[in-house]
Amino acid sequence: MSAPGTATASASASAETVAAARLLLSQMGVAPALLDGPERVPDHLPGGTYLRAVRRELDAYSEAGVRMLFAIAVLQDHDAPLEVVAAVSEQSGNEVRDRCVLLVDQAILASVDPPRLRHALPSGTLRRLCPAEVAQQMRAAAAQRATLLSFDSRTVARYLGELSGPQWSQWVPTLIDAATEAVRVLALPEATTHLEAARRIAPVEQRDDILVRIGLLKQWTDPVAAHSYLESALAGQRAAKAAPTALIPLAWTLVAAQRPQEAEDLLNVVIDETAARDARMATTLRASRWMITGLTAHAWSSYIERAKRDPAPDTVTAAVLLVDDVVAVRVSSEEARARFPIAAEPAAEERVPPELVGVLAHVALWCDSLALAGRLSDHSDDKYFGLLDTYRLFLRTEVLLRQARYAEAERTCGLVTVHPPGVTVRRPAGPVALYAHALLGSGRVEEAHRWLESTRVQDNPESWEWCSVLYVRGLVCAAQGLPREAVGHFLDCGRRLAGWDQHNPAHLPWRSSAALQLVSLGEQDDGRRLAAEELRLAERWNSPATVGRAWRAVALAAADGTTVELLLRAVEYLRRAESTAELIAALIDLADAYMADQRIDAARATLLEAQPLAHPTNAAWFAAQIAERLDRAR
Numbered sequence: 001m002s003a004p005g006t007a008t009a010s011a012s013a014s015a016e017t018v019a020a021a022r023l024l025l026s027q028m029g030v031a032p033a034l035l036d037g038p039e040r041v042p043d044h045l046p047g048g049t050y051l052r053a054v055r056r057e058l059d060a061y062s063e064a065g066v067r068m069l070f071a072i073a074v075l076q077d078h079d080a081p082l083e084v085v086a087a088v089s090e091q092s093g094n095e096v097r098d099r100c101v102l103l104v105d106q107a108i109l110a111s112v113d114p115p116r117l118r119h120a121l122p123s124g125t126l127r128r129l130c131p132a133e134v135a136q137q138m139r140a141a142a143a144q145r146a147t148l149l150s151f152d153s154r155t156v157a158r159y160l161g162e163l164s165g166p167q168w169s170q171w172v173p174t175l176i177d178a179a180t181e182a183v184r185v186l187a188l189p190e191a192t193t194h195l196e197a198a199r200r201i202a203p204v205e206q207r208d209d210i211l212v213r214i215g216l217l218k219q220w221t222d223p224v225a226a227h228s229y230l231e232s233a234l235a236g237q238r239a240a241k242a243a244p245t246a247l248i249p250l251a252w253t254l255v256a257a258q259r260p261q262e263a264e265d266l267l268n269v270v271i272d273e274t275a276a277r278d279a280r281m282a283t284t285l286r287a288s289r290w291m292i293t294g295l296t297a298h299a300w301s302s303y304i305e306r307a308k309r310d311p312a313p314d315t316v317t318a319a320v321l322l323v324d325d326v327v328a329v330r331v332s333s334e335e336a337r338a339r340f341p342i343a344a345e346p347a348a349e350e351r352v353p354p355e356l357v358g359v360l361a362h363v364a365l366w367c368d369s370l371a372l373a374g375r376l377s378d379h380s381d382d383k384y385f386g387l388l389d390t391y392r393l394f395l396r397t398e399v400l401l402r403q404a405r406y407a408e409a410e411r412t413c414g415l416v417t418v419h420p421p422g423v424t425v426r427r428p429a430g431p432v433a434l435y436a437h438a439l440l441g442s443g444r445v446e447e448a449h450r451w452l453e454s455t456r457v458q459d460n461p462e463s464w465e466w467c468s469v470l471y472v473r474g475l476v477c478a479a480q481g482l483p484r485e486a487v488g489h490f491l492d493c494g495r496r497l498a499g500w501d502q503h504n505p506a507h508l509p510w511r512s513s514a515a516l517q518l519v520s521l522g523e524q525d526d527g528r529r530l531a532a533e534e535l536r537l538a539e540r541w542n543s544p545a546t547v548g549r550a551w552r553a554v555a556l557a558a559a560d561g562t563t564v565e566l567l568l569r570a571v572e573y574l575r576r577a578e579s580t581a582e583l584i585a586a587l588i589d590l591a592d593a594y595m596a597d598q599r600i601d602a603a604r605a606t607l608l609e610a611q612p613l614a615h616p617t618n619a620a621w622f623a624a625q626i627a628e629r630l631d632r633a634r
Contacts, residue, residue, distance in 0.1 A: 073126035082113040087145035153177040168201040188418040208236035220415035227253040248288040255295040287355035290320045297499030319359040327502045333367040333543040366506040368545040370578040397434045404581040404619040406441030430465035433472045443620035483517040490514035512553035527557040548573030604633040
């Protein structure tokens with residue numbers, strides 16, 4: 001507790017400081033009209049009078065004192081601790097501390113540790129007086145000392161932000177590390193700032209690669225800006241005959257902007273010119289191409305037709321043809337695995353050729369081998385997903401959603417949240433759909449709805465990503481109690497997927513989702529028809545997750561008293577699956593069926609099986625449903 005009169009004394013001292021500062025400024029020849037009023041000293045003064053006066057004052061200081069003041073001013077915005085300021089000042093900590101104590105007593109500094117000038121006017125003036133080369137050396141010295149003190153890379157990077165020129169290129173890795181850490185905590189503007197700083201000091205041959213990194217970040221929140229960065233990077237890479245790592249992400253942004261033919265033409269030209277000098281890189285680019293052509297139905301169909309005419313397809317082409325067979329359900333999950341026998345070996349993710357890792361990850365996801373798909377999508381090296389690291393995060397999020405790890409899924413695709421949904425920016429539709437799905441699983445239904453609404457006029461409705469948006473819209477409408485609207489979204493999703501010949505319910509199970517909503521509307525015949533069609537396709541694909549989900553839909557659409565029996569069959573399949581979310585949903589439905597038959601003990605036992613699978617911190621939507629039913633089953 002403060003002593004009586006402390007606040008009054010403090011205010012009086014502050015007023016006296018301002019008055020003294022204003023008197024000093026007046027004595028320096030600063031006109032009263034330039035001051036901000038009787039209670040405030042301005043941050044800046046025109047005319048140079050104050051700057052010249054401060055320069056004269058510094059002439060009376062020792063060289064060590066001037067260097068310390070310059071160090072404090074240069075590092076003012078970073079709250080550099082006294083130990084760092086001492087190192088930059090090339091003085092001992094005790095010497096700097098003694099000087100700072102005196103300057104605090106004289107109301108020049110606001111604090112000793114960190115040393116901070118009391119007002120912006122002297123701080124800015126000292127920075128102007130400090131020679132630019134000296135200021136840069138001080139920033140680098142601060143970063144060096146912070147590194148020796150084991151400060152984290154983001155803190156170190158803040159001292160480096162004003163450096164310019166390749167003489168400081170040794171700090172590029174630190175800035176890139178700092179950007180990576182900033183992305184991890186969803187601080188995208190900070191990450192971009194660090195990468196821009198890295199580009200200013202990088203050698204010429206590294207600058208385009210840093211532009212690619214910035215473009216990849218911008219893909220999550222601003223595809224228009226991403227296009228500009230990536231286009232510039234690709235132009236530089238082609239001029240230097242370097243590896244064109246900007247090509248695939250740039251093609252992605254072109255398709256998202258409804259310019260698929262431009263993307264196709266660009267891919268053809270750059271892959272051909274790369275093949276002439278770097279066959280390995282050309283192979284990686286070709287391995288990436290399916291992710292771009294797969295974004296639109298027409299491009300995918302044309303690509304697959306050309307691939308089928310190849311009399312001796314290479315491993316990449318063969319893998320893409322397998323993807324086409326999988327989505328069209330021309331093969332079973334067992335046959336798909338047989339075409340990738342290495343997937344069954346220990347540490348498969350380390351043994352698969354890098355250009356095939358992305359394909360194998362998708363096949364593993366659809367086969368419900370979520371542990372393998374998760375390990376494959378943990379590769380942070382761009383080449384594993386064909387130079388489109390954003391796609392790796394898409395897949396990783398899909399794995400987490402199927403595992404009912406919704407809170408983790410939110411964090412994984414959380415870069416889309418840098419701008420709130422009401423802010424007008426172009427967001428990529430795919431990540432927004434995944435984020436909304438994660439929000440739904442966390443029980444935040446209205447928030448999920450708002451995010452989906454933010455995509456309405458911002459993306460290519462002919463893109464594959466739009467199918468995901470429609471499917472998640474259907475899920476959100478169902479959660480809002482709007483079954484008719486949900487059915488419309490699910491059927492629209494299915495209609496669009498047919499353009500890719502995509503019928504595999506392991507991807508987006510729109511038939512069973514629509515069937516459940518039709519049943520709630522009393523339209524059992526249509527519900528049974530869709531459920532039966534999904535069961536036929538699921539049994540052809542033959543993974544426990546797809547078959548179990550299809551039986552669940554058939555059970556809930558049944559009108560002959562077999563619901564419990566069929567749900568038990570669904571649950572048996574899903575207990576063998578890795579898709580935890582599907583098992584939880586089926587167990588909740590089975591508990592409801594038991595309660596409808598007045599089998600309260602069986603319902604309670606079923607809910608208790610589901611409860612540990614749906615932890616409230618990770619799957620709040622399911623957890624709330626289970627808790628509510630357990631209350632009723634007491």
